[in-house]
Amino acid sequence: MNLQIAMLLGQDGMTNGAIYALLALSILLVFTVTRVLFIPQGEFVAFGALTMATLQAGHAPALVWLLALLAVIATIADLLAGRRDTGRYRFGTGQALRLGYPFVLIGLIQVLPLESLPMALQAALTLALVVPLGPLCYRLFYQPIANAPVLILLIVSVALHVAMVGVGLLIFGPEGARTQPFGEGGLELGPITLNAQTLWVLTASLALIVALYLFFERTLYGKALRATAVNRVGARLMGISPVFAGKASFFLAALIGALSGILIAPITTIYFDSGFIISLKGFVGSIIGGLASYPVAALGALLVGLIEAFSAFFASTYKEVIVFTLIIPFLLWRSLTSRHVEEEE
C-alpha cells in the first residue's frame, strides 16, 4: 500500500463515515428523547435512496401508497383514542392535513414529469415522500407503549425493522439501484483527487450537523426536545408532551435517514435490505459514544467508516466481522468503568 491508496481509502472511509455519523446522531437523538433504539433507521436510508432512484427512472413511487395507508390507519387510531378518552370522535385540522397530504402527493406524482425534474426537486420530492413516515411510525408503533421498558421498545424496533424490510421488497423489488451523481469531476488536492460526490457528502453532512446544532441550541423547540431527553417528567410539567417530542424526534430521524440515502445512492448500489447494515454502523458509533455523547458518537462513526475502508483493503472477506467486533473493546471498556444499574422506569 502506498500513500495514494491510503488517501483513496481514507476518502472512502470519510465518505461512509460521514453518513454513519449522521445516522449515529439521529439514533442518539431518538434514544435520548424517547428511549427507543431505532433499529429501522436504516430502512429510511434505503427508502430514501430507492425512492430517488425510482423518480429518476421516471416511475411513480409506490411508497406513496404506504404513506396513504399509514395515514388512514393513524387517523382511525386517533379517532378511536379520542372516543375512548372523551366519548366523542374528534377530527381536527391536524388530522385532516395528515390524511389529505398523501393524496395531494399522489396527484403531484401523476402530473409532474418525474424523470426530467431537476435533481434538487427530485430530492425534495423524495423527502416529502419518505420523511412523514417517521412521525407516522411513532404514532402507530411506539406511542401506544411509550412508557414500556427500553427492552420492549427495542423488540418493537426490531419487529418494525423486519416488517419494513419486507415492505421495501414489496415496493422496490429485489433489484438494487444507484442514482446519478450530483456533480461531475472532482477537486485536485495535491496527489489525490477528491471525488465530487465525496465533497457533496462531506459538505451536506457538515451542514446538517451545524443545522442540528443550531436547532438544539438556539430554538425553543430544539430546547424542548433536549429538555425531554434530560428530564422527562420535568418536560411534561412544562407542557412538552411526550407525543410531540416523539413525533418530532422521529421526524428528524426520518429526515436524516432519507437524506443520507439520497447522499449515498450515487456511490453505492442500495438494495431494499441494505439499510440495516448501514444503520448498524451508526449504532456502533453511538455505542462508542456511550449512547449519550453526540460528539463522541459522531467521531466513533467516522472511525467505523475508516476502519471499514482499510479492512476492506487488507482483509475484504472479514470486513464486516472486523467492524462489528469493533464494539467489543468499547463494550468491555464500558463494562469495566460503569456499574450495573437496575432499570427502574
Add this chain to the structure above:
Amino acid sequence: MNPRLQTEPGTPASTTVPQTRRSNAPSTRTVLAVFLAALAFAPMVLPEFQVTLLNYIGLYALVALGLVLLTGVGGLTSFGQAAFVGLGAYTTAVLTTATELPGWIAWAAGSPWLALLVGLVLTAVVAILIGSITLRLSGHYLPLGTIAWGISLYFLFGTMDILGGHTGMTGIPPISLFGWELDKGGEIFYLIWAFLLAAVLTTRNLLDSREGRAIRALKGGMVMAEAMGVNTSRSRMVIFVIAALLACASGWLYAHMQRFVNPTPFGLHIGIEYLFMAVVGGAGHVWGALVGAGVITVMKQWLQDLLPQLLGASGNFEVIVFGIMMVLILQRARDGIWPLLAKLVPVRAVHKQISASAEPLARRPMPAKGELILEAKNVTRKFGGLVANNNMSLEVRAGEILALIGPNGAGKSTMFNQLSGVDTPSAGEVLFRGQPVAGKDSREIARMGMSRTFQHVKLLPTMSVLDNVAIGAHMRGSRSVLPSAWRLDRAEEARLLKEAARQIERVGLGEHMFAEAGSLALGQQRILEIARALAADPCLLLLDEPAAGLRYKEKEALGDLLRRLRAEGMAILIVEHDMDFVMNLVDRVVVMEFGEKIAEGLPDEVQKNPAVLEAYLGGVE
C-alpha cells in the same frame, strides 16, 4: 408498575398438593400425558411433510426455550441465539465429516455424540467469553451486542474455508443410537422431541428451586436479591450459558437431520425470528416456547404460499406479517399466547407443600445482649457541594431498638444507605460487629448478618409470598444449578421453604402464604419484607419505614413482633415517620435535621426537646 414480559413460571406437579378449587379439572399430569401420547403417535399417522414440520417446531422450540429463560424470566434479550445454533451445527459438521483433524481433537472425529460434547463445551466457552463482556452492562447494551456478534459469527461461517464458505458442508452422517440409524424424519423426530421435553422439564425444575428464585429475581429485583446474598451476576451468566447450550443442541440436531449445513439458517434474521417465537408464545412460560415455535413455523409455511400469490410478487413477505404481529402482541398482550391458551384448558391449581418433617436450618449464634453491633463514627456524606450527612454518630446494641427519625429531607435515607453499605461515607466510618462496612458489597454484608427492608418495597409481585420470603434464606442453602435441574436439591429445598413458612407465620401473613406478593396491601408487603429479612437469620435488622401504610391493628402486631425479636437479642434500627409507633416501641431515638444529629435520648425526652418540635412542625417567626 411496568407491564412485564414475564409472569410466574408454572409450578411443577411433583412438589405440589392439589387444591380444592376446580377439583374436577384435570391435573397438569393428565394434560401432559395426553400431549405425550399424541406426540408419540404423530410420526406414525401424519404425512411426512407434517412430521418434518414438527421436527422443525421441536428444533426451534429448543432455542426459544433458552430465550424464555433468558428474556422472559431473566430479562436479558438476545437476538444472537442463531449464532449459537450455528456453532453447534458447524462443530458437528466439521468433526463428523473431516478426513484429517489435528491430533488434539482427533479423538472426537466421526462420532456425532462426541461432537455434541465438543460443541457444548465450545459453546459454553464462547458464551462465557461473550457474557463476561456484555452481561454486566445495563439492559440495552446486551441486545445490541448480540446483534453485533450475531452478524460477526454469521459472516465467519460464510467466509471460513474450513466451513465450506457460503455453499456449506455436505455429507454429515445421521445420528445412531444403540446401533439404530436415525436417518428418516420420523426417526429423528423422537430424538428431537426427547431433547425438547427433557429441556422443558429441567428448565422447570431449575426455576422451581433456590437457583430458580435467584434467576427470577433478575428481572426487577436485583438490588433486593443482592441484599439477600444472591450473586446476580452469576445467575445472569447461568441463564446465558444455558440458553446458549440449548441453542447448540438444537444446531447439532439440525445438522444431523438436514445432513448438510450452510450459513443461512444461522443469520441474524433467524436469531430475530427465535426471539419472536419466544415473545409470541409467551416469554414467561416454558411451554410458551413450544407454542411460539409452533405458531411461527406453521404460519410461515402458510404465508410463504399465500402472500406471493396475493401480492403478485415473490419474496419473503411473511416477515411483514410477523413484524406487525409482534408489534401488536407487544402492544396488546405482552404475555403472549400461552396464558390465553392455558385459560382454555383449565388445570387444577396447585401449591407447594411445606414439609413438616424437614430439619430446621442451622442458625448463627446470637451475640450477647448489650453487645455493640453497629456503630457509626462521625459519618459525613457529601454530594458535590451538598452535605447530606454531617458528622453523624450512633450505635445500636444487641437486644435494643433504635429509631432514626427526622423530617422529610433530613438525610435519613442517606444515613441508612451509609449504614447498610449501599453508599460509602465521604468521611468517618461505619462498623458492623467491629468490621468496617465500607468497601464490602451487599452480599458480604448480608452474610455478616445484617438484613434490611426497603423504603420503596422491593419484592417480586408475581411470585408467591412463600417464594419471596424464601429468597431471604438464599444464603442458608448451597445447592446449585445441576442438582436443582435434576431434583437432587429437594431435602435442602424443603428446609428452606419450611424456614420461609415459619417466618411468614411469625409475622402473621400465614393465610397469604401462597398468594401473589403483588396482591397484598402495601402494609402487608412491608411485613413480607420483614419476614424475608428474618429468613436470612440476621443479628441486625435495618427497617426503612416499616409502619408506613399499616392499619392500627397491624401496627400493634408489628410492634409486638419487634419486641419479641428484641427479647431474643436482635439489634434493630428503624427509620420511621410514624411517631406514635416509634415512641411506644423503641429504646432510644436519634433525631436528624439538615443531615445532622439534633437530639438523642429516650423517647419522652426527645419529644419534649424544643429543637425537635421546631424541626417537625416548622419554625415560627
Add this chain to the structure above:
Amino acid sequence: MMLARVETNTATRTVLEVRDLTVAYGKVEALTKANLVVGEGQIVTVIGPNGAGKTTMLSAIMGLLGSKGEVSFDGSVEGVPSVERMVTRGMNLVPEKRELFGEMSVEDNLLLGAFQRYRGGKRDHRETMEEVFGLFPRLKERRRQLAGTLSGGERQMLAVGRALMARPRLLMLDEPSLGLAPLIVREIFRIIAELRRRGVSILLVEQNARAALQVADYAYVLETGSVAMEGPARTLADDPRVIETYLGLGGKHQDMLAT
C-alpha cells in the same frame, strides 16, 4: 382516625374543585375519595404526615397519575386530565423533586417554562422572565449557570420561577420547604404570599405545618389517604389534634413507659 368537618371552604369563586379523587397503585389505594376546593386568589394548604398521600393527590390533579373522580379546573371538568392540557389551561405543578433540566442553563430552564404559551402563540416570555428575575434576583445572577450546579434553595427558586413562566392561574407547590435551611424557607414563604397578592391561586402541600398554616387561608389535613380534617388555616393552627397527627403525642406511650 378522627374525621372532623369543621366547615367547608366557601370561597367566592372556585378555581379548582376536586371531588371523590381516588388513586390506586395496583391494588393499593393511596388516596381515597378526597374532596378539595381552591378559591380564586386563595392559598390552600394540604398538610399531613409523610406517606399520607399528599404528593399522590397533586400528581393526580395534574394528570401525571391515573385516577378516578372528578377534577374541575376553572369551571370545566377534564374527563382524562392530561398534563399538557392542564398546563395549557393554566395549572402548574412544582414537584417535590423539582425536576429541573440539570444539564441546561438557568435561562433555558426558565424559557422552557413558557413552552406551552409560546406554542400557543403568546410570545411574551422576555417580559415574564424579567418579572421572574424581579422576584428572584438570585436567578438573574446565575442565568448562564447550569441548573445542576445550583444550591438547594436556588433550585427551588428556579423550579418556582420556571412554573411562573407559564403565567399560571393555579400554582401547585409540593413541599417547597423540603430540605431547605430556615432562612431560605422564610424567603420561599414570603414569595408564596407575594404571588397570592399578584392574583395567583396556590395549592400548597407541606410538611412544615406551622409555616403553611400561617400563610394559608384554608387547610386540609390528610392522613393515610383521606382528608381527616379541614378548616380555615387559623382555626387549624390552634387545633391540638394537628400536632398529635405529626408527633404522636396523643398516644399511650407515656403511660407505657411509666410502667
